[in-house]
Amino acid sequence: MNHLIESLRRIVGPANVLTEGDLSAWENDWRKRERGKALAVVRPGATKEVADVVRACAAAGASIVPQGGNTGLVAGSTPDASGTQVVLSLQRMNAVRAIDAANLTVTVEAGCVLQTLQEAAEHAGFLFPLSLAAEGSCTIGGNLGTNAGGTQVVRYGNTRELCLGLEVVTAQGEVWEGLSGLRKDNTGYDLRDLFIGSEGTLGVITAATMKLYPLPAAQLTAWAAVPSLDAAVTLLGLAHRHLGAGLTGFEVMGQFALSLVASHFPQQRVPLFQDMPYCVLLENSDHESQAHARAQFERLLETALESGCVSDAVVAENLTQAHQLWHIRESIPLAQAEEGLNIKHDISIPVSRIPEFVRVTDALLAREIAGVRLVNFGHLGDGNLHYNVQAPEGGDARVFLREQEARINTLVFDSVQAFGGSISAEHGVGSLKVDKLEHHKSPVALAMMRAVKRALDPQNRMNPGRVLRM
Numbered sequence: 001m002n003h004l005i006e007s008l009r010r011i012v013g014p015a016n017v018l019t020e021g022d023l024s025a026w027e028n029d030w031r032k033r034e035r036g037k038a039l040a041v042v043r044p045g046a047t048k049e050v051a052d053v054v055r056a057c058a059a060a061g062a063s064i065v066p067q068g069g070n071t072g073l074v075a076g077s078t079p080d081a082s083g084t085q086v087v088l089s090l091q092r093m094n095a096v097r098a099i100d101a102a103n104l105t106v107t108v109e110a111g112c113v114l115q116t117l118q119e120a121a122e123h124a125g126f127l128f129p130l131s132l133a134a135e136g137s138c139t140i141g142g143n144l145g146t147n148a149g150g151t152q153v154v155r156y157g158n159t160r161e162l163c164l165g166l167e168v169v170t171a172q173g174e175v176w177e178g179l180s181g182l183r184k185d186n187t188g189y190d191l192r193d194l195f196i197g198s199e200g201t202l203g204v205i206t207a208a209t210m211k212l213y214p215l216p217a218a219q220l221t222a223w224a225a226v227p228s229l230d231a232a233v234t235l236l237g238l239a240h241r242h243l244g245a246g247l248t249g250f251e252v253m254g255q256f257a258l259s260l261v262a263s264h265f266p267q268q269r270v271p272l273f274q275d276m277p278y279c280v281l282l283e284n285s286d287h288e289s290q291a292h293a294r295a296q297f298e299r300l301l302e303t304a305l306e307s308g309c310v311s312d313a314v315v316a317e318n319l320t321q322a323h324q325l326w327h328i329r330e331s332i333p334l335a336q337a338e339e340g341l342n343i344k345h346d347i348s349i350p351v352s353r354i355p356e357f358v359r360v361t362d363a364l365l366a367r368e369i370a371g372v373r374l375v376n377f378g379h380l381g382d383g384n385l386h387y388n389v390q391a392p393e394g395g396d397a398r399v400f401l402r403e404q405e406a407r408i409n410t411l412v413f414d415s416v417q418a419f420g421g422s423i424s425a426e427h428g429v430g431s432l433k434v435d436k437l438e439h440h441k442s443p444v445a446l447a448m449m450r451a452v453k454r455a456l457d458p459q460n461r462m463n464p465g466r467v468l469r470m
Contacts, residue, residue, distance in 0.1 A: 001039055001084070004060040008042050008086070011052045016092070026067060026087045029075040032287035033342075035309050036079035038065075041087045045207045047167060047175060050088070051052065054204065055173030057086050063461045065090050066200035068111060068142030071134040075343060076199045076430025076466050077142065083153025087451060090141050093206060095119045105181040105210045117210075118311065122305050126212040129156040129248070133330045142203045147197035149426030151326075154214070154381030155285070156246040160196045160428065167207035168195055171457040178207045200463040202456045216285040218293040219248075221322035222301065225276035225315040229355035231309040232280050236351065238309070239282060242300040246293070249283030250381030251329050257377045261328055268328050271311050272360055280310075280380070281329050289379040325373045332377050335387060341397035342375065343389040343405050347416050348425035351383045361387070362414045368411060369404060371395065382423040387412065413440060438469065 008017045018026075021318040026041045039062065057064050065075040066088045066329050079085040097107040099120070106128065114135040121128035130143060132150035142148070143159045144166070156162060165180035178192060195202055205432070224231045239247050244369055258273040261368045273279050286293035297315055304310035316322035336342050349357050358376065365372050371392030375464035378385040389408055391397035413423045413436055423440050424433055438446070449468055453460070459469050 012044050012049050017312045019282040029078045030071050034078055037081050037083040038079040038087045039084050041089055043092050045092045050169045050204055050206050051173045052173050054169050062086050062466050065463050066137030069137045071138040073427045074430025076428055079406050099124050103181045105209050105355045106142055106212055107209045109207045112140050114138050121212055128214050132277045139417055144196050145199050146206050146428035152248045154250050161206055162211050165209040167190050169204040169206055171462050172189055173197055175190045181209050199467050201467050216287055218290040220284045220293045220297050220298055221316040221325050222282045223325050224280045224310045225272040226278050226280055226310055229358055230277055234309040235304050238304055246284045247284050247286040251281040252380040253279050254376040256330045257375045259338050261331045264335045264338040265331055270328055276311055336375055341401050343408055345387040345412050346425050346427040347385055347421055349384045349419050349421040355421050357419045377439040431466055
C-alpha cells in the first residue's frame with residue numbers, strides 16, 4: 001500500500017494525505033459507537049483530484065469511505081478496523097460556486113457546511129430551508145448522501161426534494177456532470193435520485209445544485225401543551241387548514257424528553273411541560289406580513305383551545321424568544337447524552353397511526369424491559385419520530401446496552417413494520433442498521449438495490465458494508 005500512499009500524495013499534495021497522528025476526527029463516528037482505522041485520510045481540493053484519487057484506489061484495490069462533516073448517527077462514514085480503507089474527506093471542497101437568482105438555485109460543493117450555505121442564501125436575499133441540529137458542522141454532501149430531513153420537511157421536503165442536479169465521481173473515477181438547474185428533464189432514468197440517500201456506496205457526490213426560496217416576510221413560533229398524541233395529530237390537521245403552506249415546522253416532544261432538557265440545561269426554562277404529556281412546537285412562515293402571520297396563529301390557537309386539543313400555548317414575541325424555543329427542541333439529544341448512553345431509533349410511521357404505535361410500543365417495552373425510559377420526540381408533521389430508549393435510572397448504561405440493545409431494536413422495528421413504517425426516516429442505514437434492513441425490506445427491493453450497486457460499483461469499493469450486504 002506504500003505505492004498507493006505515494007500516488008495519493010502526488011494527486012492532492014503531501015499535506016493532504018494524513019497517515020499518522022491523531023485521526024480520531026475522521027476514524028470515530030459522532031456517537032462514539034464505532035472506532036475504525038484508516039489507511040489514510042485524503043483531502044482533495046477539486047473534483048479532478050477526487051476522480052484521480054478514486055482511480056488510484058481502484059487500481060490498488062483499496063476501498064473508499066466518502067466523508068463530509070462526520071456527524072452521521074448510523075456509523076456510515078468512518079472506516080472499518082482493518083487499516084486498509086481510504087477516508088475521502090470532502091471538507092476542503094467547500095465553495096458556494098454560484099447563485100442563480102432568476103432560477104432560484106445555488107450551486108455548492110459537497111464539503112460546504114450547511115450553515116454556510118444558509119447564510120450565503122440569506123445574504124443574497126433567499127432562503128435555503130434545510131435545517132437540522134448539526135447544521136454548524138454537517139456538510140451538503142453528507143446531507144445528500146443520507147437524504148437528511150430536519151425541522152422543515154413538512155413544507156419543503158427532505159434534501160432530495162431540494163436538489164435539482166449533482167456532480168458525481170463514479171466508482172470508476174469518471175465525472176458525471178449533472179449540475180442541471182432544470183426543474184423538468186425527462187430524458188431517461190433519474191440518476192440524481194440514485195445517488196441521493198446512497199450513503200457513498202455508489203459514487204462520490206462532489207457538488208450539487210440546490211433550490212432556493214424567497215425569504216418569508218415573517219416567521220412566528222408557537223409552543224403548545226397538548227393532552228395526548230391524538231390531540232397533537234388533531235392540532236396538526238388544524239394547522240394545515242389554518243396556515244396552509246405557511247406551516248413550516250411541527251415538532252412534538254414528550255414530557256420525559258423535555259424533563260431531561262430542564263434537568264441538564266436549567267437555564268433554558270422549558271415552558272408548559274410539567275402538567276401535560278406532550279408539547280408541540282409550530283412555525284408559521286408568512287409571505288405577507290408580521291401582522292398577518294400573528295392573526296393566523298391566533299385564530300389557529302383559539303380554535304385549538306376551544307376544541308380541547310391544546311391546553312395552553314405561548315407565541316414567541318420576537319426572534320430571540322423563537323430561537324430559545326427552538327433551542328430547547330434541539331437540545332433534547334444533548335440532554336440525552338448528558339443523561340447517559342441510550343438507544344436511538346429514527347423511524348417513520350403514517351401520521352394517522354403514530355398515536356396507536358406509541359401506545360402499543362410503549363406498553364410492549366414497559367412489559368418486556370424493566371425500568372425502560374422512553375425519550376420520544378421528533379417531526380410529527382412528516383411522521384418522523386426519534387423514539388429513543390434511555391437506560392434505567394441508576395443502572396449501568398453500558399451493561400444495559402450490551403445486554404438489551406439488540407432485543408429492544410427488534411421489538412421496536414417489528415412494531416414499526418406492523419404499523420406500516422420505516423426503520424430509517426432521515427439518518428440513513430449506515431453500518432448500524434445494515435443487518436436489520438435484510439428483515440425489514442422486501443426481497444424484491446433488496447434484489448433491485450443490489451443490482452444497482454453491482455452495476456455502478458462492481459468491485460464493491462465504495463463504502464462497502466454500508467446500506468447493503470453484498
